[in-house]
Amino acid sequence: MITFNQVTKKYSSEKTAVKNVDFTVDEGKIVVLLGPSGCGKTTLLRMVNRLESITEGSIVIDDEDSMDLDAIELRRKIGYVIQSNGLFPNMTIEENVMIVPDLLGWNKKKKTERFTYLMKLIGLDPKIYKKRYPHELSGGQQQRIGVVRALAADPPVMLMDEPFGALDPIIREKIQDEFLQIQREVKKTILFVSHDIDEAIKMADKIMLLRDGEIMQYDTPSEMLTHPKNDFVNQFFGKDRAIKSLSLHTVKDLQEVIGLAEMDESIYDTKTINVNQDLRNTLSMLLNQEADQVIVTNDEGKRIGSITIDLVQKYLHFEIKGKLSVSQEG
Amino acid sequence: MNNKKLIGNGFRFFIYGLVIAFVAWAIYNQYFSYIFSQSSTFLVLLRQHFVLVLVSSVLAILIAVPAGIVITRPKFRKAEWLITNIVNFGQTIPSLAVLALMISVLGIGFNTAVFALFIYSILPIFRNTVAGLDTIDPNLIDAAKGMGMKPSQILFRIELPNAVYSILAGIRTAVVLNIGTAALAYVVGGGGLGVWIFTGIQLFDNGFLISGAIPVTIMAILADYLLRKLENVLVPKGAREVSNT
Ligand SMILES: Nc1ncnc2c1ncn2[C@@H]1O[C@H](COP(=O)(O)OP(=O)(O)O)[C@@H](O)[C@H]1O
Numbered sequence: 023m024i025t026f027n028q029v030t031k032k033y034s035s036e037k038t039a040v041k042n043v044d045f046t047v048d049e050g051k052i053v054v055l056l057g058p059s060g061c062g063k064t065t066l067l068r069m070v071n072r073l074e075s076i077t078e079g080s081i082v083i084d085d086e087d088s089m090d091l092d093a094i095e096l097r098r099k100i101g102y103v104i105q106s107n108g109l110f111p112n113m114t115i116e117e118n119v120m121i122v123p124d125l126l127g128w129n130k131k132k133k134t135e136r137f138t139y140l141m142k143l144i145g146l147d148p149k150i151y152k153k154r155y156p157h158e159l160s161g162g163q164q165q166r167i168g169v170v171r172a173l174a175a176d177p178p179v180m181l182m183d184e185p186f187g188a189l190d191p192i193i194r195e196k197i198q199d200e201f202l203q204i205q206r207e208v209k210k211t212i213l214f215v216s217h218d219i220d221e222a223i224k225m226a227d228k229i230m231l232l233r234d235g236e237i238m239q240y241d242t243p244s245e246m247l248t249h250p251k252n253d254f255v256n257q258f259f260g261k262d263r264a265i266k267s268l269s270l271h272t273v274k275d276l277q278e279v280i281g282l283a284e285m286d287e288s289i290y291d292t293k294t295i296n297v298n299q300d301l302r303n304t305l306s307m308l309l310n311q312e313a314d315q316v317i318v319t320n321d322e323g324k325r326i327g328s329i330t331i332d333l334v335q336k337y338l339h340f341e342i343k344g345k346l347s348v349s350q351e352g
Numbered sequence: 353m354n355n356k357k358l359i360g361n362g363f364r365f366f367i368y369g370l371v372i373a374f375v376a377w378a379i380y381n382q383y384f385s386y387i388f389s390q391s392s393t394f395l396v397l398l399r400q401h402f403v404l405v406l407v408s409s410v411l412a413i414l415i416a417v418p419a420g421i422v423i424t425r426p427k428f429r430k431a432e433w434l435i436t437n438i439v440n441f442g443q444t445i446p447s448l449a450v451l452a453l454m455i456s457v458l459g460i461g462f463n464t465a466v467f468a469l470f471i472y473s474i475l476p477i478f479r480n481t482v483a484g485l486d487t488i489d490p491n492l493i494d495a496a497k498g499m500g501m502k503p504s505q506i507l508f509r510i511e512l513p514n515a516v517y518s519i520l521a522g523i524r525t526a527v528v529l530n531i532g533t534a535a536l537a538y539v540v541g542g543g544g545l546g547v548w549i550f551t552g553i554q555l556f557d558n559g560f561l562i563s564g565a566i567p568v569t570i571m572a573i574l575a576d577y578l579l580r581k582l583e584n585v586l587v588p589k590g591a592r593e594v595s596n597t
């Protein structure tokens with residue numbers, strides 16, 4: 023758990039980068055710091071591991087004031103990932119990943135075991151990559167290594183500053199999914215900086231929207247999209263925020279609220295979609311499809327119904343317009 | 353990159369070829385006879401030359417590398433321009449002026465020669481040390497700091513290994529220049545192979561001239577070769593690839 027108590031950062035008497043920020047990141051949750059460039063996201067993040075000093079207020083990590091610890095000791099307990107991956111070109115992948123365990127004086131056996139475990143987590147063969155150097159890896163692989171390097175000593179807290187910002191969209195999405203998968207297993211308390219709305223909606227348990235160093239809203243993604251607190255939040259998420267919010271819901275959610283449509287048995291070559299797929303992808307599939315329905319399958323591959331653009335629209339309406347009751351036509 | 357390497361190698365072999373042709377010509381004319389007829393003198397001069405270069409280069413490395421490290425620490429960053437200007441200024445003083453100055457302080461002999469050579473070796477080493485440390489991506493330093501490395505760990509595990517290529521290049525430049533310049537030690541009574549070279553010039557004796565000059569050339573080529581080999585040993589594999597691209 024990370025608690026910010028009235029945290030203020032002044033770079034100079036005129037330049038206040040963060041103003042009276044007060045919030046809590048719950049244990050095992052991802053909080054995304056979101057906002058336009060220069061709003062103070064990086065500054066806020068870097069105050070946690072004391073790469074920047076705190077001008078006023080305090081940051082408490084798991085009941086311990088960050089200022090009570092030695093800065094070096096504190097940092098070794100906090101995973102840190104940056105956009106440009108920060109891998110050291112002179113070190114092999116294993117050396118890079120094992121830096122913090124090495125600083126903490128782990129023995130060789132423990133390090134080797136941990137390295138093997140971490141590499142498996144990101145689907146890279148530890149034997150093959152062990153002796154490679156960073157420049158021999160693709161951008162996506164380098165970023166994955168950057169992430170597991172931060173996880174190496176199993177820190178309870180992770181700070182990630184636009185970790186996937188430099189990757190191209192397809193790889194970015196893949197690594198986001200992979201990271202969420204890892205997070206389900208490791209359950210770290212994570213502060214994650216992003217300026218990408220879609221990324222924030224996807225990754226966040228809660229989003230912290232900042233403007234000029236001040237909190238605009240701190241809420242779950244769906245609350246933020248459906249109940250923006252002020253004009254800034256409203257405009258920041260834009261006109262298509264309703265569509266964006268679709269990625270927070272699955273076909274199953276829709277099925278539970280308004281039910282699926284019946285299958286048109288005369289159509290056989292239509293595409294199928296898994297019931298756990300999110301509605302945003304479902305919608306784009308429907309829009310790309312000539313037929314106006316897509317068959318929904320459950321995890322066993324059994325066809326359980328179909329979904330149409332109309333249904334998605336109905337659900338959207340229901341979700342956005344404050345949970346209006348919708349008559350169940352199915 | 354490969355093309356550049358190819359041209360570089362080609363050029364180097366061309367030069368080697370010229371040197372070999374020249375040596376062959378000199379042998380044909382028996383210009384090396386002094387090396388054999390006065391071999392004890394030759395060995396003394398050769399050793400003097402070698403010691404001049406070795407002592408002055410080692411001193412320069414011991415001063416310039418740490419100076420480059422100190423000046424790139426955050427605390428001293430602001431003084432960088434000052435030190436760099438002083439070092440640059442030192443380089444613009446003509447060699448003869450430095451020698452004259454040194455003679456008036458240290459008198460004539462080995463010390464003066466070593467000191468002058470030392471002064472001349474500092475700049476390339478210092479400049480390359482600073483450049484090597486400066487060109488390291490600040491994000492690397494940030495990541496290292498963020499992971500809880502101490503400043504000394506950052507210096508020895510990250511900064512120096514990634515700057516060693518540039519530092520060694522500076523040392524190589526300095527040593528090779530130094531071997532040539534050391535021939536001037538004769539002027540201040542510092543000995544070395546310059547003694548034969550200048551004797552040859554004064555007496556119009558090609559034999560002395562070439563018996564002095566060729567060993568100096570060979571020494572320079574050899575130093576260049578050995579220091580390149582040292583690069584392969586000292587520069588970490590990953591950093592090597594990066595600095596080559
Ligand atoms: N080291 C610094 N010195 C002075 N001002 C800074 C420094 N770092 C950041 N700032 C300023 O503080 C503000 C917030 O910066 P930053 O936290 O990097 O924003 P973000 O990460 O949201 O883009 C910006 O106006 C930036 O110019």
Ligand SMILES: [Mg+2]
Binds near residue numbers: 064065215
């Ligand atoms: Mg930033």
